[in-house]
Structures are given as structure tokens and as C-alpha cells.
Amino acid sequence: MLPVLRNRKSLSPLSITLLVMLAGLIGCIVTSGILFEKRKQLVQSITESGSENFTWAFNQLRVEFYRLQALAEGVDDRRETLAGNDWEPALRKRYEIFVSRVNTVNAGTYRDKMATQQIFAETMTPLTDLVAQMDAILDGMQGFNLRAVDLYLSAGRSLAPQIDALTAKAVEVDSARLGDMRDRLVTQEKYEQINLAFQLVILVAFASLAFYGLFRLDRQKQHLVIVADELRQARSHVEKEAEAKRAALQRALTEEQRHSRLQRRFVSMASHEFRTPLAIIDSTAQRILRKLENMNHVELAERINRIRQTVARMGELIETMLEAGRSEEGKTEFNPVDIDIGGVIRQVVKRQRDITPDRQFTEEYVDLPRVHRGDPRLIEHILVNLLANAVKYSPKDSDVLIRVIGIGAGVKVMVTDHGVGIPANELHNIGETFFRASTSAGIPGTGVGLNLVKKFVALHDGSVAIDSRVGIGTTFTIDLPGAKGAGAAAA
Template identity: 25%
Template sequence: MSAPSAAAPRGGSWMALYGPLLPLLAICLVPLAFALTRTAAIERDMRIAATENMLWVVSQTQMEMLNLAVTAMSPDQTEDDIAHRYDMVLSRLALLQDGPQRRYLAELGHEVTVGQIERELRRLDPVARGHSDELHDALSGLGLDLQPQLKRIATDVMTAEWTAAAERLDDYRSMQRTVVLAVGSALVAALVISWLLLRNQRRLHRAEMMQVRANVMLERERNTSAWYKDFAALVSHEIRTPLTLIDSAMHRLLRKGETVTAHDVAERHAVIHDAVLRLTRVVETVLMAGRVDEEAVESRLAPENLSALAEKAIADAQRHYPDREIILSSSATGLLAQCDRHLVGHILGNLLSNALKYSPPDTPVELRLFAQGGRVACAVGDRGPGITPAEQDHVFERFYRGRDQMTKPGTGLGLALSRELASLQGGEVTMESWPGRGSLFTLWLPAATRHDA
């Protein structure tokens, strides 16, 4: 496996990840732009519409005409007042005939009407003709006569404005629909974009997870290869030694040839038997460790009598060390552990074998059973040299051998394996050591109750 590069695939897949977003972005932005232009058009339209206050202009003209008529017939008005009113009417008529207003009236067919009105009014100009009662009467009469015409213009303007307003409303409504549609589709596109982004992010995340997993695998592979290296060293020592013992025993028997006695055979047999047992244990331990690594060890948990397990382990150990004293004590009878009996047998066998191996032959090994805080424990104590504080940190590491113990047979796997097997059953192995006085290794297991049995 090669070291994975994070940058290369990420750069290359950018288009693949974000490429589909570009058309969607267009789908999102184009309707929005369209909606914007439509609303801008509405705004412009309303601005123009608002300046069309023709009805007001026409009404003002009609009103000024009426003012003139009333003022001209009133006896207590001065000539100046009448002239002023006359000017006002003319100014409104002039306004009506200015560019935009003239075109508006022309559309309604009233352009000529307004022109005629102005001409008729101009004929009675007080500045040109001089004030007189006749003129005032004529102005008043004309002002009243022109009322219906102006009123008709006002009516037509109003109708036109209302029609235009209604049409404009229709326009706005259809614009509104398109805008709603545009914004709606933009929203949908935005949703799709978010969804795609989320999905891409998830993909990236997944890719990263796979990378992490790949790294873990790589690490494990490295560990395995280191393991094999250590395993090779182990084989060279732990397996070759008993094989050499067997080989030399056989050679001795062969050398004796005809003179071999039953005693010789029995002696060599004991050596060979011991070597084979030692080999078997090494192979068992290694196999077990391999199965733990493969996560192939199944623990069949059941309530087990801890004393019975301890007694069996002691009996097994006693066979290898028939001369050693192993003392079993228990703080209570009938302690039950929730555990797998074979795994516990393996752990206790290892702890006992260590204790026997690393303590002087004339000292006893003690095995004490007790219960504490919902757990049961089996403490294996020896009176050996103990473990120095510096070494205590490493005793549970695989292939770790105490500096002074290199000459003693051992795989360096036992304690590490014991701890792993204990944790498989929800327990643990702890260690206390007093250099010069001895060590205490304790297997803790979950307590089982009668009820479970």
C-alpha cells in the first residue's frame, strides 16, 4: 500500500463535485434576474403613471372657468379680480395644450375642443378690449356655456384613466405571476444546489473516512510486520531451544547404542516431554494471540465457580512445577465470575507460570480469591525480585521481556495476551510490584449471581 495523497484527487474531482452546480446556478440566477427586470419595469411604469394627473388638470381648468363666470357676474368684484380670473383660465388652457397634455387630449379627440375654447375666450380678452359690463356679462355667459364641454372632457379623461389603471392592474397581476414563478423556480434551484452541496460534502466526508480507515489498515499492517519480526525472534529462541533439547536427548540415546538402559530412556523421555510441553504452550500462546488479533476469539460467558477454575489452574501448574508450593485462599466460598472458563484457564495458567518462573524455587506462590465492588478477583502473588518502576510501564506490552529475565524461557506475549483476554470478558489484569519483595498480578472479572446460573 502506498501513502495516499490528499491533494491530487481533491483537485481533480473539483469539477466532478461542483460542475453540476453551474447550470443550476444559472437556473437560480436567470429567473431572479428576470424577476428583477420585471419589477423594475413595474416601478418605471408606476412612475410614469403617477405623473399623469390629467383629471386634476382638467378639473382645475373647469373650476377656474367657473370662478371666472362667477366673478364676472358678481357686482362687487374689481376689474383686477376679473382680469386675474381670466388669466388663470388662460394659464390652465395653456397647460392643457402643452406637449404631453395635448397628446393625451388628442388621443381622446379633445385637442380641437380645447383649442376652440381658448379661441372663444381670447375674443373676450379684457386687456385687449377694455373692461365693460357687456364684456363681463359675455365672459360670465361664456364661462357657463363652456362648462358642459369641459365636464365632458373631464368625464372622458376619468374614464380613460380608470381604463388605463385597470389595464395596468392586469399587467401588474401577470407580472406578479411571472415574478412569483421566477422566484419559485429560483428557490427550487437553490434547494437543489444546497442538496448537491450537502451531498458533495457527505461524499468528501466519506472519502476522508475511507482515508482514515486506510491509514488504520496501514498502521495495522505495519504492526503486523513488526509482529512478524518479533515473532521470528521468538521462534528462533523459544521454539529452537526445546527442539535443540529434544535433538540432543535423542543424540545421547543414539550414542549409547546397545548400552542404553531403561533409566536412560526414562531420563531422556522426561527431558523430551518437558520440551514438547514447552513447545505446545508456546504454540498455544502464539495461536491465541493470533486469534485475538483476528478478533476471532469468542468468549462464551457463563457464571463460573472461581475456586474450581483456580484449583484446575493450580493443578495444571503443579504438573510443570511438582516441587513448588502453591497456596490457594478465598475470602468467601462460592465466588461466581461471569466469564469464559477456557480463557480464564489460559490467563491463570499464564499468571501462575510467570509467578513460578520468576520467583526462587523455595518460595511459595499464593493465589487469593475475593470479591470487591461488583467484581471478583483472583490475585497471584510471588516472592520474587519484583519489577522496577521503569519496567512496570512495559510489562503488558507484547514481546516485552524484563531485562534480567532474558535467559528465562518466555515469549513476551503472555501478559499482553492475558490482559486482552480479560478485557474480552469485561475484566482486566492489574499489577502491583514491590522490588525485592515480590509482585502481585490480579485478574478481575465481573461477578455473576446465582440468579444468572
Template identity: 70%
Template structure:
């Protein structure tokens, strides 16, 4: 049979080329993202710089400084007429504007950018000292007065050269800062252009490889058509054989799926069944450890009985699972012998009473034969499952009735509870593997016990009857034929 020529080398030239191009494309995408973020930060910085009006702020400081100086000199010229009087409102307003300009350039980004300049440090120290001195003078009861004017005129003449130099330095710093931002933008544009060109090159290369791949695909397609023709002919020759194999495989698959599903359901329910009693044992033991020094003997007895009850339940579960496994494999051992049916039932009831403190079990026996043929182990298992179900599905403190009667050549054993009951349309399914009635929702169980009861009763040649009403209770009746010891051979 012909096979298409396929290059299986991992490090073939085509694979290496594609890998390199892919890495390059990823690098371009990452670079584009980084360049975008960088441009975004630069635009935000430039925008913030423009909104701050860097040069304007320092020019306004200088203008207000000289305006206040000019108004103060006018007041000084009229010293005699203004002696003992407050300043004019215009001068008060001009001083407040000047103070606001000083505060503006002494905070925020202005201070961060200009702190490296000596003239800024010295000028701002002088200005803040002047404002502090003026505020002290103006804080008195006279308000603005000639003394304040004299202080400002004397100090302003000393500071004026520094103000002029500060304004010039601010213009120089702002120009240098904006020039640096412009250079960064130009460099950013170069990088973006190079990155775009590189991406275009990679995309063109990808397109070329795509066309080449289509060409190879078409060539392989023609080859595959030829191979398909040969395969079709071979399929015709072996079709009947394959169909037979497929049918056998499907049957095996259906059987396997059924078994697998049953196993999963069983494992899931069994795990849940074991988890609950283990949790009860653990929580009860922990409470005893925490409160041991404060517990009375009655409390300890109650806790121990709960643990024993739960352990007994686990023992029943384990035995049920072992019997279920043996039953599924057809290995259930049925060893009939001469047994006292009444004694077996009494023993099972007593054991159930020992581990069940929340229910009242009432038993009565009538006309049972002394001995008859049967398997004591399986009969015990039948009673254990019926009693356990009655306890499980009945409310606390309710009564469970066990009655065993021998009459008409058979032994009739009935177990009656006052539990949740079984819907009438579901009774026919009771005893099927893993089946549980809809009324048992929320109550732990595996759906295995009654299946085993049904099988074990059948091994004795008997039958199982179920009478139930939802919300009232259920009665399970086991009918076993009486086989006397002398009839063992016939049985």
C-alpha cells in the first residue's frame, strides 16, 4: 500500500522557520504593547505639563510681586495722609493674589522639577519668609498698615533680583524639559515605525508560507486520493470479516458498559454508605475526648452504644458487599443443614436490639418446627437485611414487628415497620440490583441488601412478598418450605 511522503522530523527547515517567525511575531506584538504604554505615559506627561502652565506660573509670580511693590510704593508716597489707617482694599486684594502665587509655585510638580535649581531654593526661602513676616504684622488688630508696607518695600527690593533670575531659570528649565519630551516622542516614532515594518515583513512571510502549504496540500491530496482508492478495494475484500468482528465487539462493549455502570453505581453508593458511619464514629469519639472529664457514666455508655451501633452497621455493610460480590460471580455458598429456625431468628433480633437503641423490636413465634433443612448463615443474612431496612426507613422510637409462624408445610417470617413505605408501581422493582424506591431519597443505602434477600430466599426454594403503603409502612414476608431432617436427601 502506498503511503504519502510525510516529513516527520521535528527540526525540519520548515518547522524551524515557522518557529522563528512565530517568536518574531510574538515579540512584535509584545513590543507594540510596550510602545503603546510608553506613548500613553508620554502623552499623559505632556498633557499634564501643558495643564500645569509651568512658565506661566512663575511669570505670574513675578508680575504679582512687582504689582504689589508698585501699589506699596504708591501707599508709601502718601504716608502722611494714610498714617494710622488701613490699606486700601485693592492693596489687600493684590497681596492675597501674590500669596496665592507663592503657594502655587511652592507645591506639586513645580517644586519637584525646580528643587535642583539653587535660585529656586533661595528665592522660595526668601518669599516664604517674607510672607510669614507679613502675616505676623498683619495679624494684629490694625490690619494692613504703613508698617507692613515698609516691611514689604524693604524686603521686596532685596528679593527682586532673585525673582527675576527665578523667572528666567523657570523658562530655561521648562524649555529644556519640553525639548527632552520632544526628543523622546521622535525616538518613540522611530521605534514604532521599525516595529510596524517588521510586522509587515513577518505577515508577508506567513502569507508566502501559506501559499506554499496550500501547494503541498494539493499535491498530497492527489496522492491521498490514490491511496484511498487502494484502501477502498482492500476494505471490500475484508468487509465481511470486519463486520463480524465489529458485531462481536459491539456486543462485548455493551456488556462491558453495563457491567461498568453497575460497578460505578455500586462503588459510589458503597462509599457513601461507609462515609456516614465513619463520620458518626469519628464525631462521637471526638466529643468523648473533648468532654471526657465532664461526662457521666450514663453519657459514656450512650456514646459507646452509638459507636457500637455504627460499627454493627458497618459490619452489616461489609458482609452485604462480600455476599453481593460472591453472588455476582455465582460463588454464593448454600450449605443446608439441620437448623433451629426460631433460634436463628431470635439471635438476629437480639443482635439488632443491641445495636439499635432508637427503635422497639417486638418479636413473636408460633408453631415453628424444632429442626428443618436450611442454611443458617444465609437465613441470618436475610433477617439482618430485613431488620436493618426496617430500622433505616422507620422514624425513631417506632415499633418493628417480627413474626415467625409455621403452618401448612411452610415457615412464614414477616417484618413490619411504620416507615416511609414504597409506591405501588415500584414494588415490582424491589430486589433488582441497586434499585431503591423514590421514597428513600436522602436515606443512605446501596440497593444491594434486598437483592441478596431475594436470591437467598430463592436458594431455599421460598418466595418474598412485599406489602406497602406510602407514609404508613411496609411488610416483607418470607415464605420458606419446611424440609424435615429425614427429607434432606430428597431436598
């Protein structure tokens, strides 16, 4: 209990006033809901009263009683002179209407609201008996008869005052009920007016307190603005220092992650790619040592040439890895000069032919420019990767086509093989670092060569296009645009 008391004492007078007013407003809202529900019930009751036509039903019973009585008396007066039964249809129709009025009043809401009135039982009981007796007389007859007329007239003389009294009592009951509804509606309106006035008082009080609170808040706001400005300046200074430190740490972390990633890639590629060439060199050297005395010069030269080819392959791998590292670090040197593009390409093809003498290379040169501006080292690297891939991913008995077409001062180089091909859904991934097509499974490779090709071609403002079909072959098309001022085409 003590903590509760302390909390209550800590409340300010303004807070207590607001809580009391809030409680009063909630009470008014609840009261409004209750009053609304009561008004809804009153309106529904009044509506139902109007739809029931309570007084009308009893009055219609009285009217139809007298109409039938008047028609029966007319028939009785002309009893001696009646000819035929032309009077019967009208009497039958009037009787049926009267019976329907009796049944209406003697059922449902009308009976429920008049059940406590003695006159209701005193009137409706003989009326229903009369209807039952007349129905018994008329049962099976096609028309009304004089016996039924006599019965109705004899009973009607005693029932007429009771029907009049019943109709008057129905009017009295309905008037009393409507008066009660009117009084309840007036009382309801008074309660609603009182509730509305109380709500207005509370709203005015709330508005007054709001103005007072705004005045106090304005004074506090001026003080808080000064404090907030001081805090903002201090925060800005701290954030700048923190941002500078964070940026420095982020750069250091990024650099460390990059170096670590490059190191892991290099170690992974080296351990994977160098294992097979070293095994070939070792096995070939051991075979030479075991059978040196029995080998002729041709076989010995073949073994030594195989070692040289493997060493050349390892050299290409090392150069590719070094270039990949420089490219990752953004340190690739680009030194364009005027070169004989045909001579550079022929030299690369010759070197590849020496490395793989068992493979057929077909060269076509069309309208080459006298001078092409580019970096010979990077162009050689582009062609070495394309030729090496063409040899690696195609059968030994297939040939490789190198077609070079001059376009102004530029050239278009196409390298076509008849190898495993690349699936169409993987073409967009070709050139990504370490990506290899699914058709290259089981074939040695690093997955960095084509990435370097794309980067080196981009340094020449060129483009790379790939056309490939699985099991048929692949064509790499390299566009190397010529620099301004380059020489004219040469045959």
C-alpha cells in the first residue's frame, strides 16, 4: 500500500484534475451509449405500434359487425317478397369479411395486449361461438340461408353493446400505451440534454486546461530548445568522430577481408591446378630415368617435349593468377601503343601450336589495319586464354578456327572450337570470377581466365560476345575498336 500512496502524492493538482475530468468524460460517453440504446428501443416500440394498426383492427371489427347486421336486417324485412337468392352473394361476402376481422382481433398482438381486459373475454367468447354456430349451419351449402340470418340477428342484438364497449376499451388501452411512450420519450430527451450539457462543461474545462498547459509548455520549450541545441552540437561532434573511426575500421576490415579472400583463392587454385602438371612432370621424368638406356632420340624428345608443354601450362597458370591478383587490386597496367595486330595474333597462335602440336589451328585474316592501338601484353593474354580454353574444352581430333577481320582501325577476333559448349542458362555467368560452366566438370581450370578477358577487353573499350551450343561448340567474338588516327587497312 505504501508505494501506491507515494505514487498518489506524487501526482500534481493538474494531473488529478485531468484524471477526474477524463473519468467524467468517459462516464458521459458511456451514458450517451445507454441513452442512445434506450431511444432506439423507444423508436422501435413506437414504430411497431404504428405498424400494428391496433385501434384500426378493433374499429374494423365493429364496422363489419354493423355492416353485416344492416344487410341481414334488410334481407329479414323483405323475407316475404324475396324472389330467388340474388341477395346471397353480398351477404356471404360481408360475412367472410366479418369472420376475418374476428380472427384478426382474437390472435397475435391484439389478443396479447387486451388479454387483461375483462371486456375482451366477454365479447370475443360469444363472437367466436357465433361464428362457429354459423359455420356449422352454412357448412356444405353453396349460399347463405335465412336460418343463418335469424341466428346472426338474434345474437347481434345482445353483442352490439359489447362490441362498442370493446372498441372503446381498445382505443383507451392504445391511447394509454402511446401516452406512456410519449412520457418516456420526453424523459429521455431531458436526460440527453443534461448529459450533453455536462459534456460541454467538461469540454470547456479541457479547453481551458489545454490553453494553460500550452502556456506552460511554451515556456518549457524555450528552455528545452537551448538545451537541445547544445546537445545537438555535442552529438554532431561525437558522431563525426565516431563516423571517422568507423570508416577507418571499415576500410581496414574490407582490405583485410580482400587480402584474405585473395590468399584463400590463390592457395586453393595453386593446390588444385599445380598438382596435375607436377604429377605429369614427375611421372614423365621417372619414366625417362627408368628407360633412358632403351629410349631412342624420337621417344626421348617426345617425353621432354611433354615436360616442356606442362611447364608452359604452369607458366600460364602462374601468369593468370598474378594478373588476377593485380586485377582484384585494381593495379592492372594498361599501356596502349601502335602495334601490328596481325603479327601479335600470329605469334600467340604459333606459341599455342608449339605447346599443342597435335591440335589443328586454322587462321583467317581479312582487311587488317596497318596500325592498331592497344596494349600488346593484354591482347596476348586475351588470345592465350581464348586459345587455351578452345583446346582444353574440345576433342583432340577437332580443329580451332581463329578469324580476324579488320573494321577500320579496329579488329574483330573470333575464336571457334567444336567442344562441350556452354548451357544457354549459364551464358550470363560466364566471365564471373571463379565461375565455370556445368559442362566443364572434370576438366582442369581456374575460372579466372575469362574474367580477365572481359576486364582486359573493357580496358580497350571493347566488348565480348559468346555464341555457344552444348555438344556443338563455342565462338568467342572480341571487338577491339581502333584508336583515332590509326592507319588504313592492309591486306
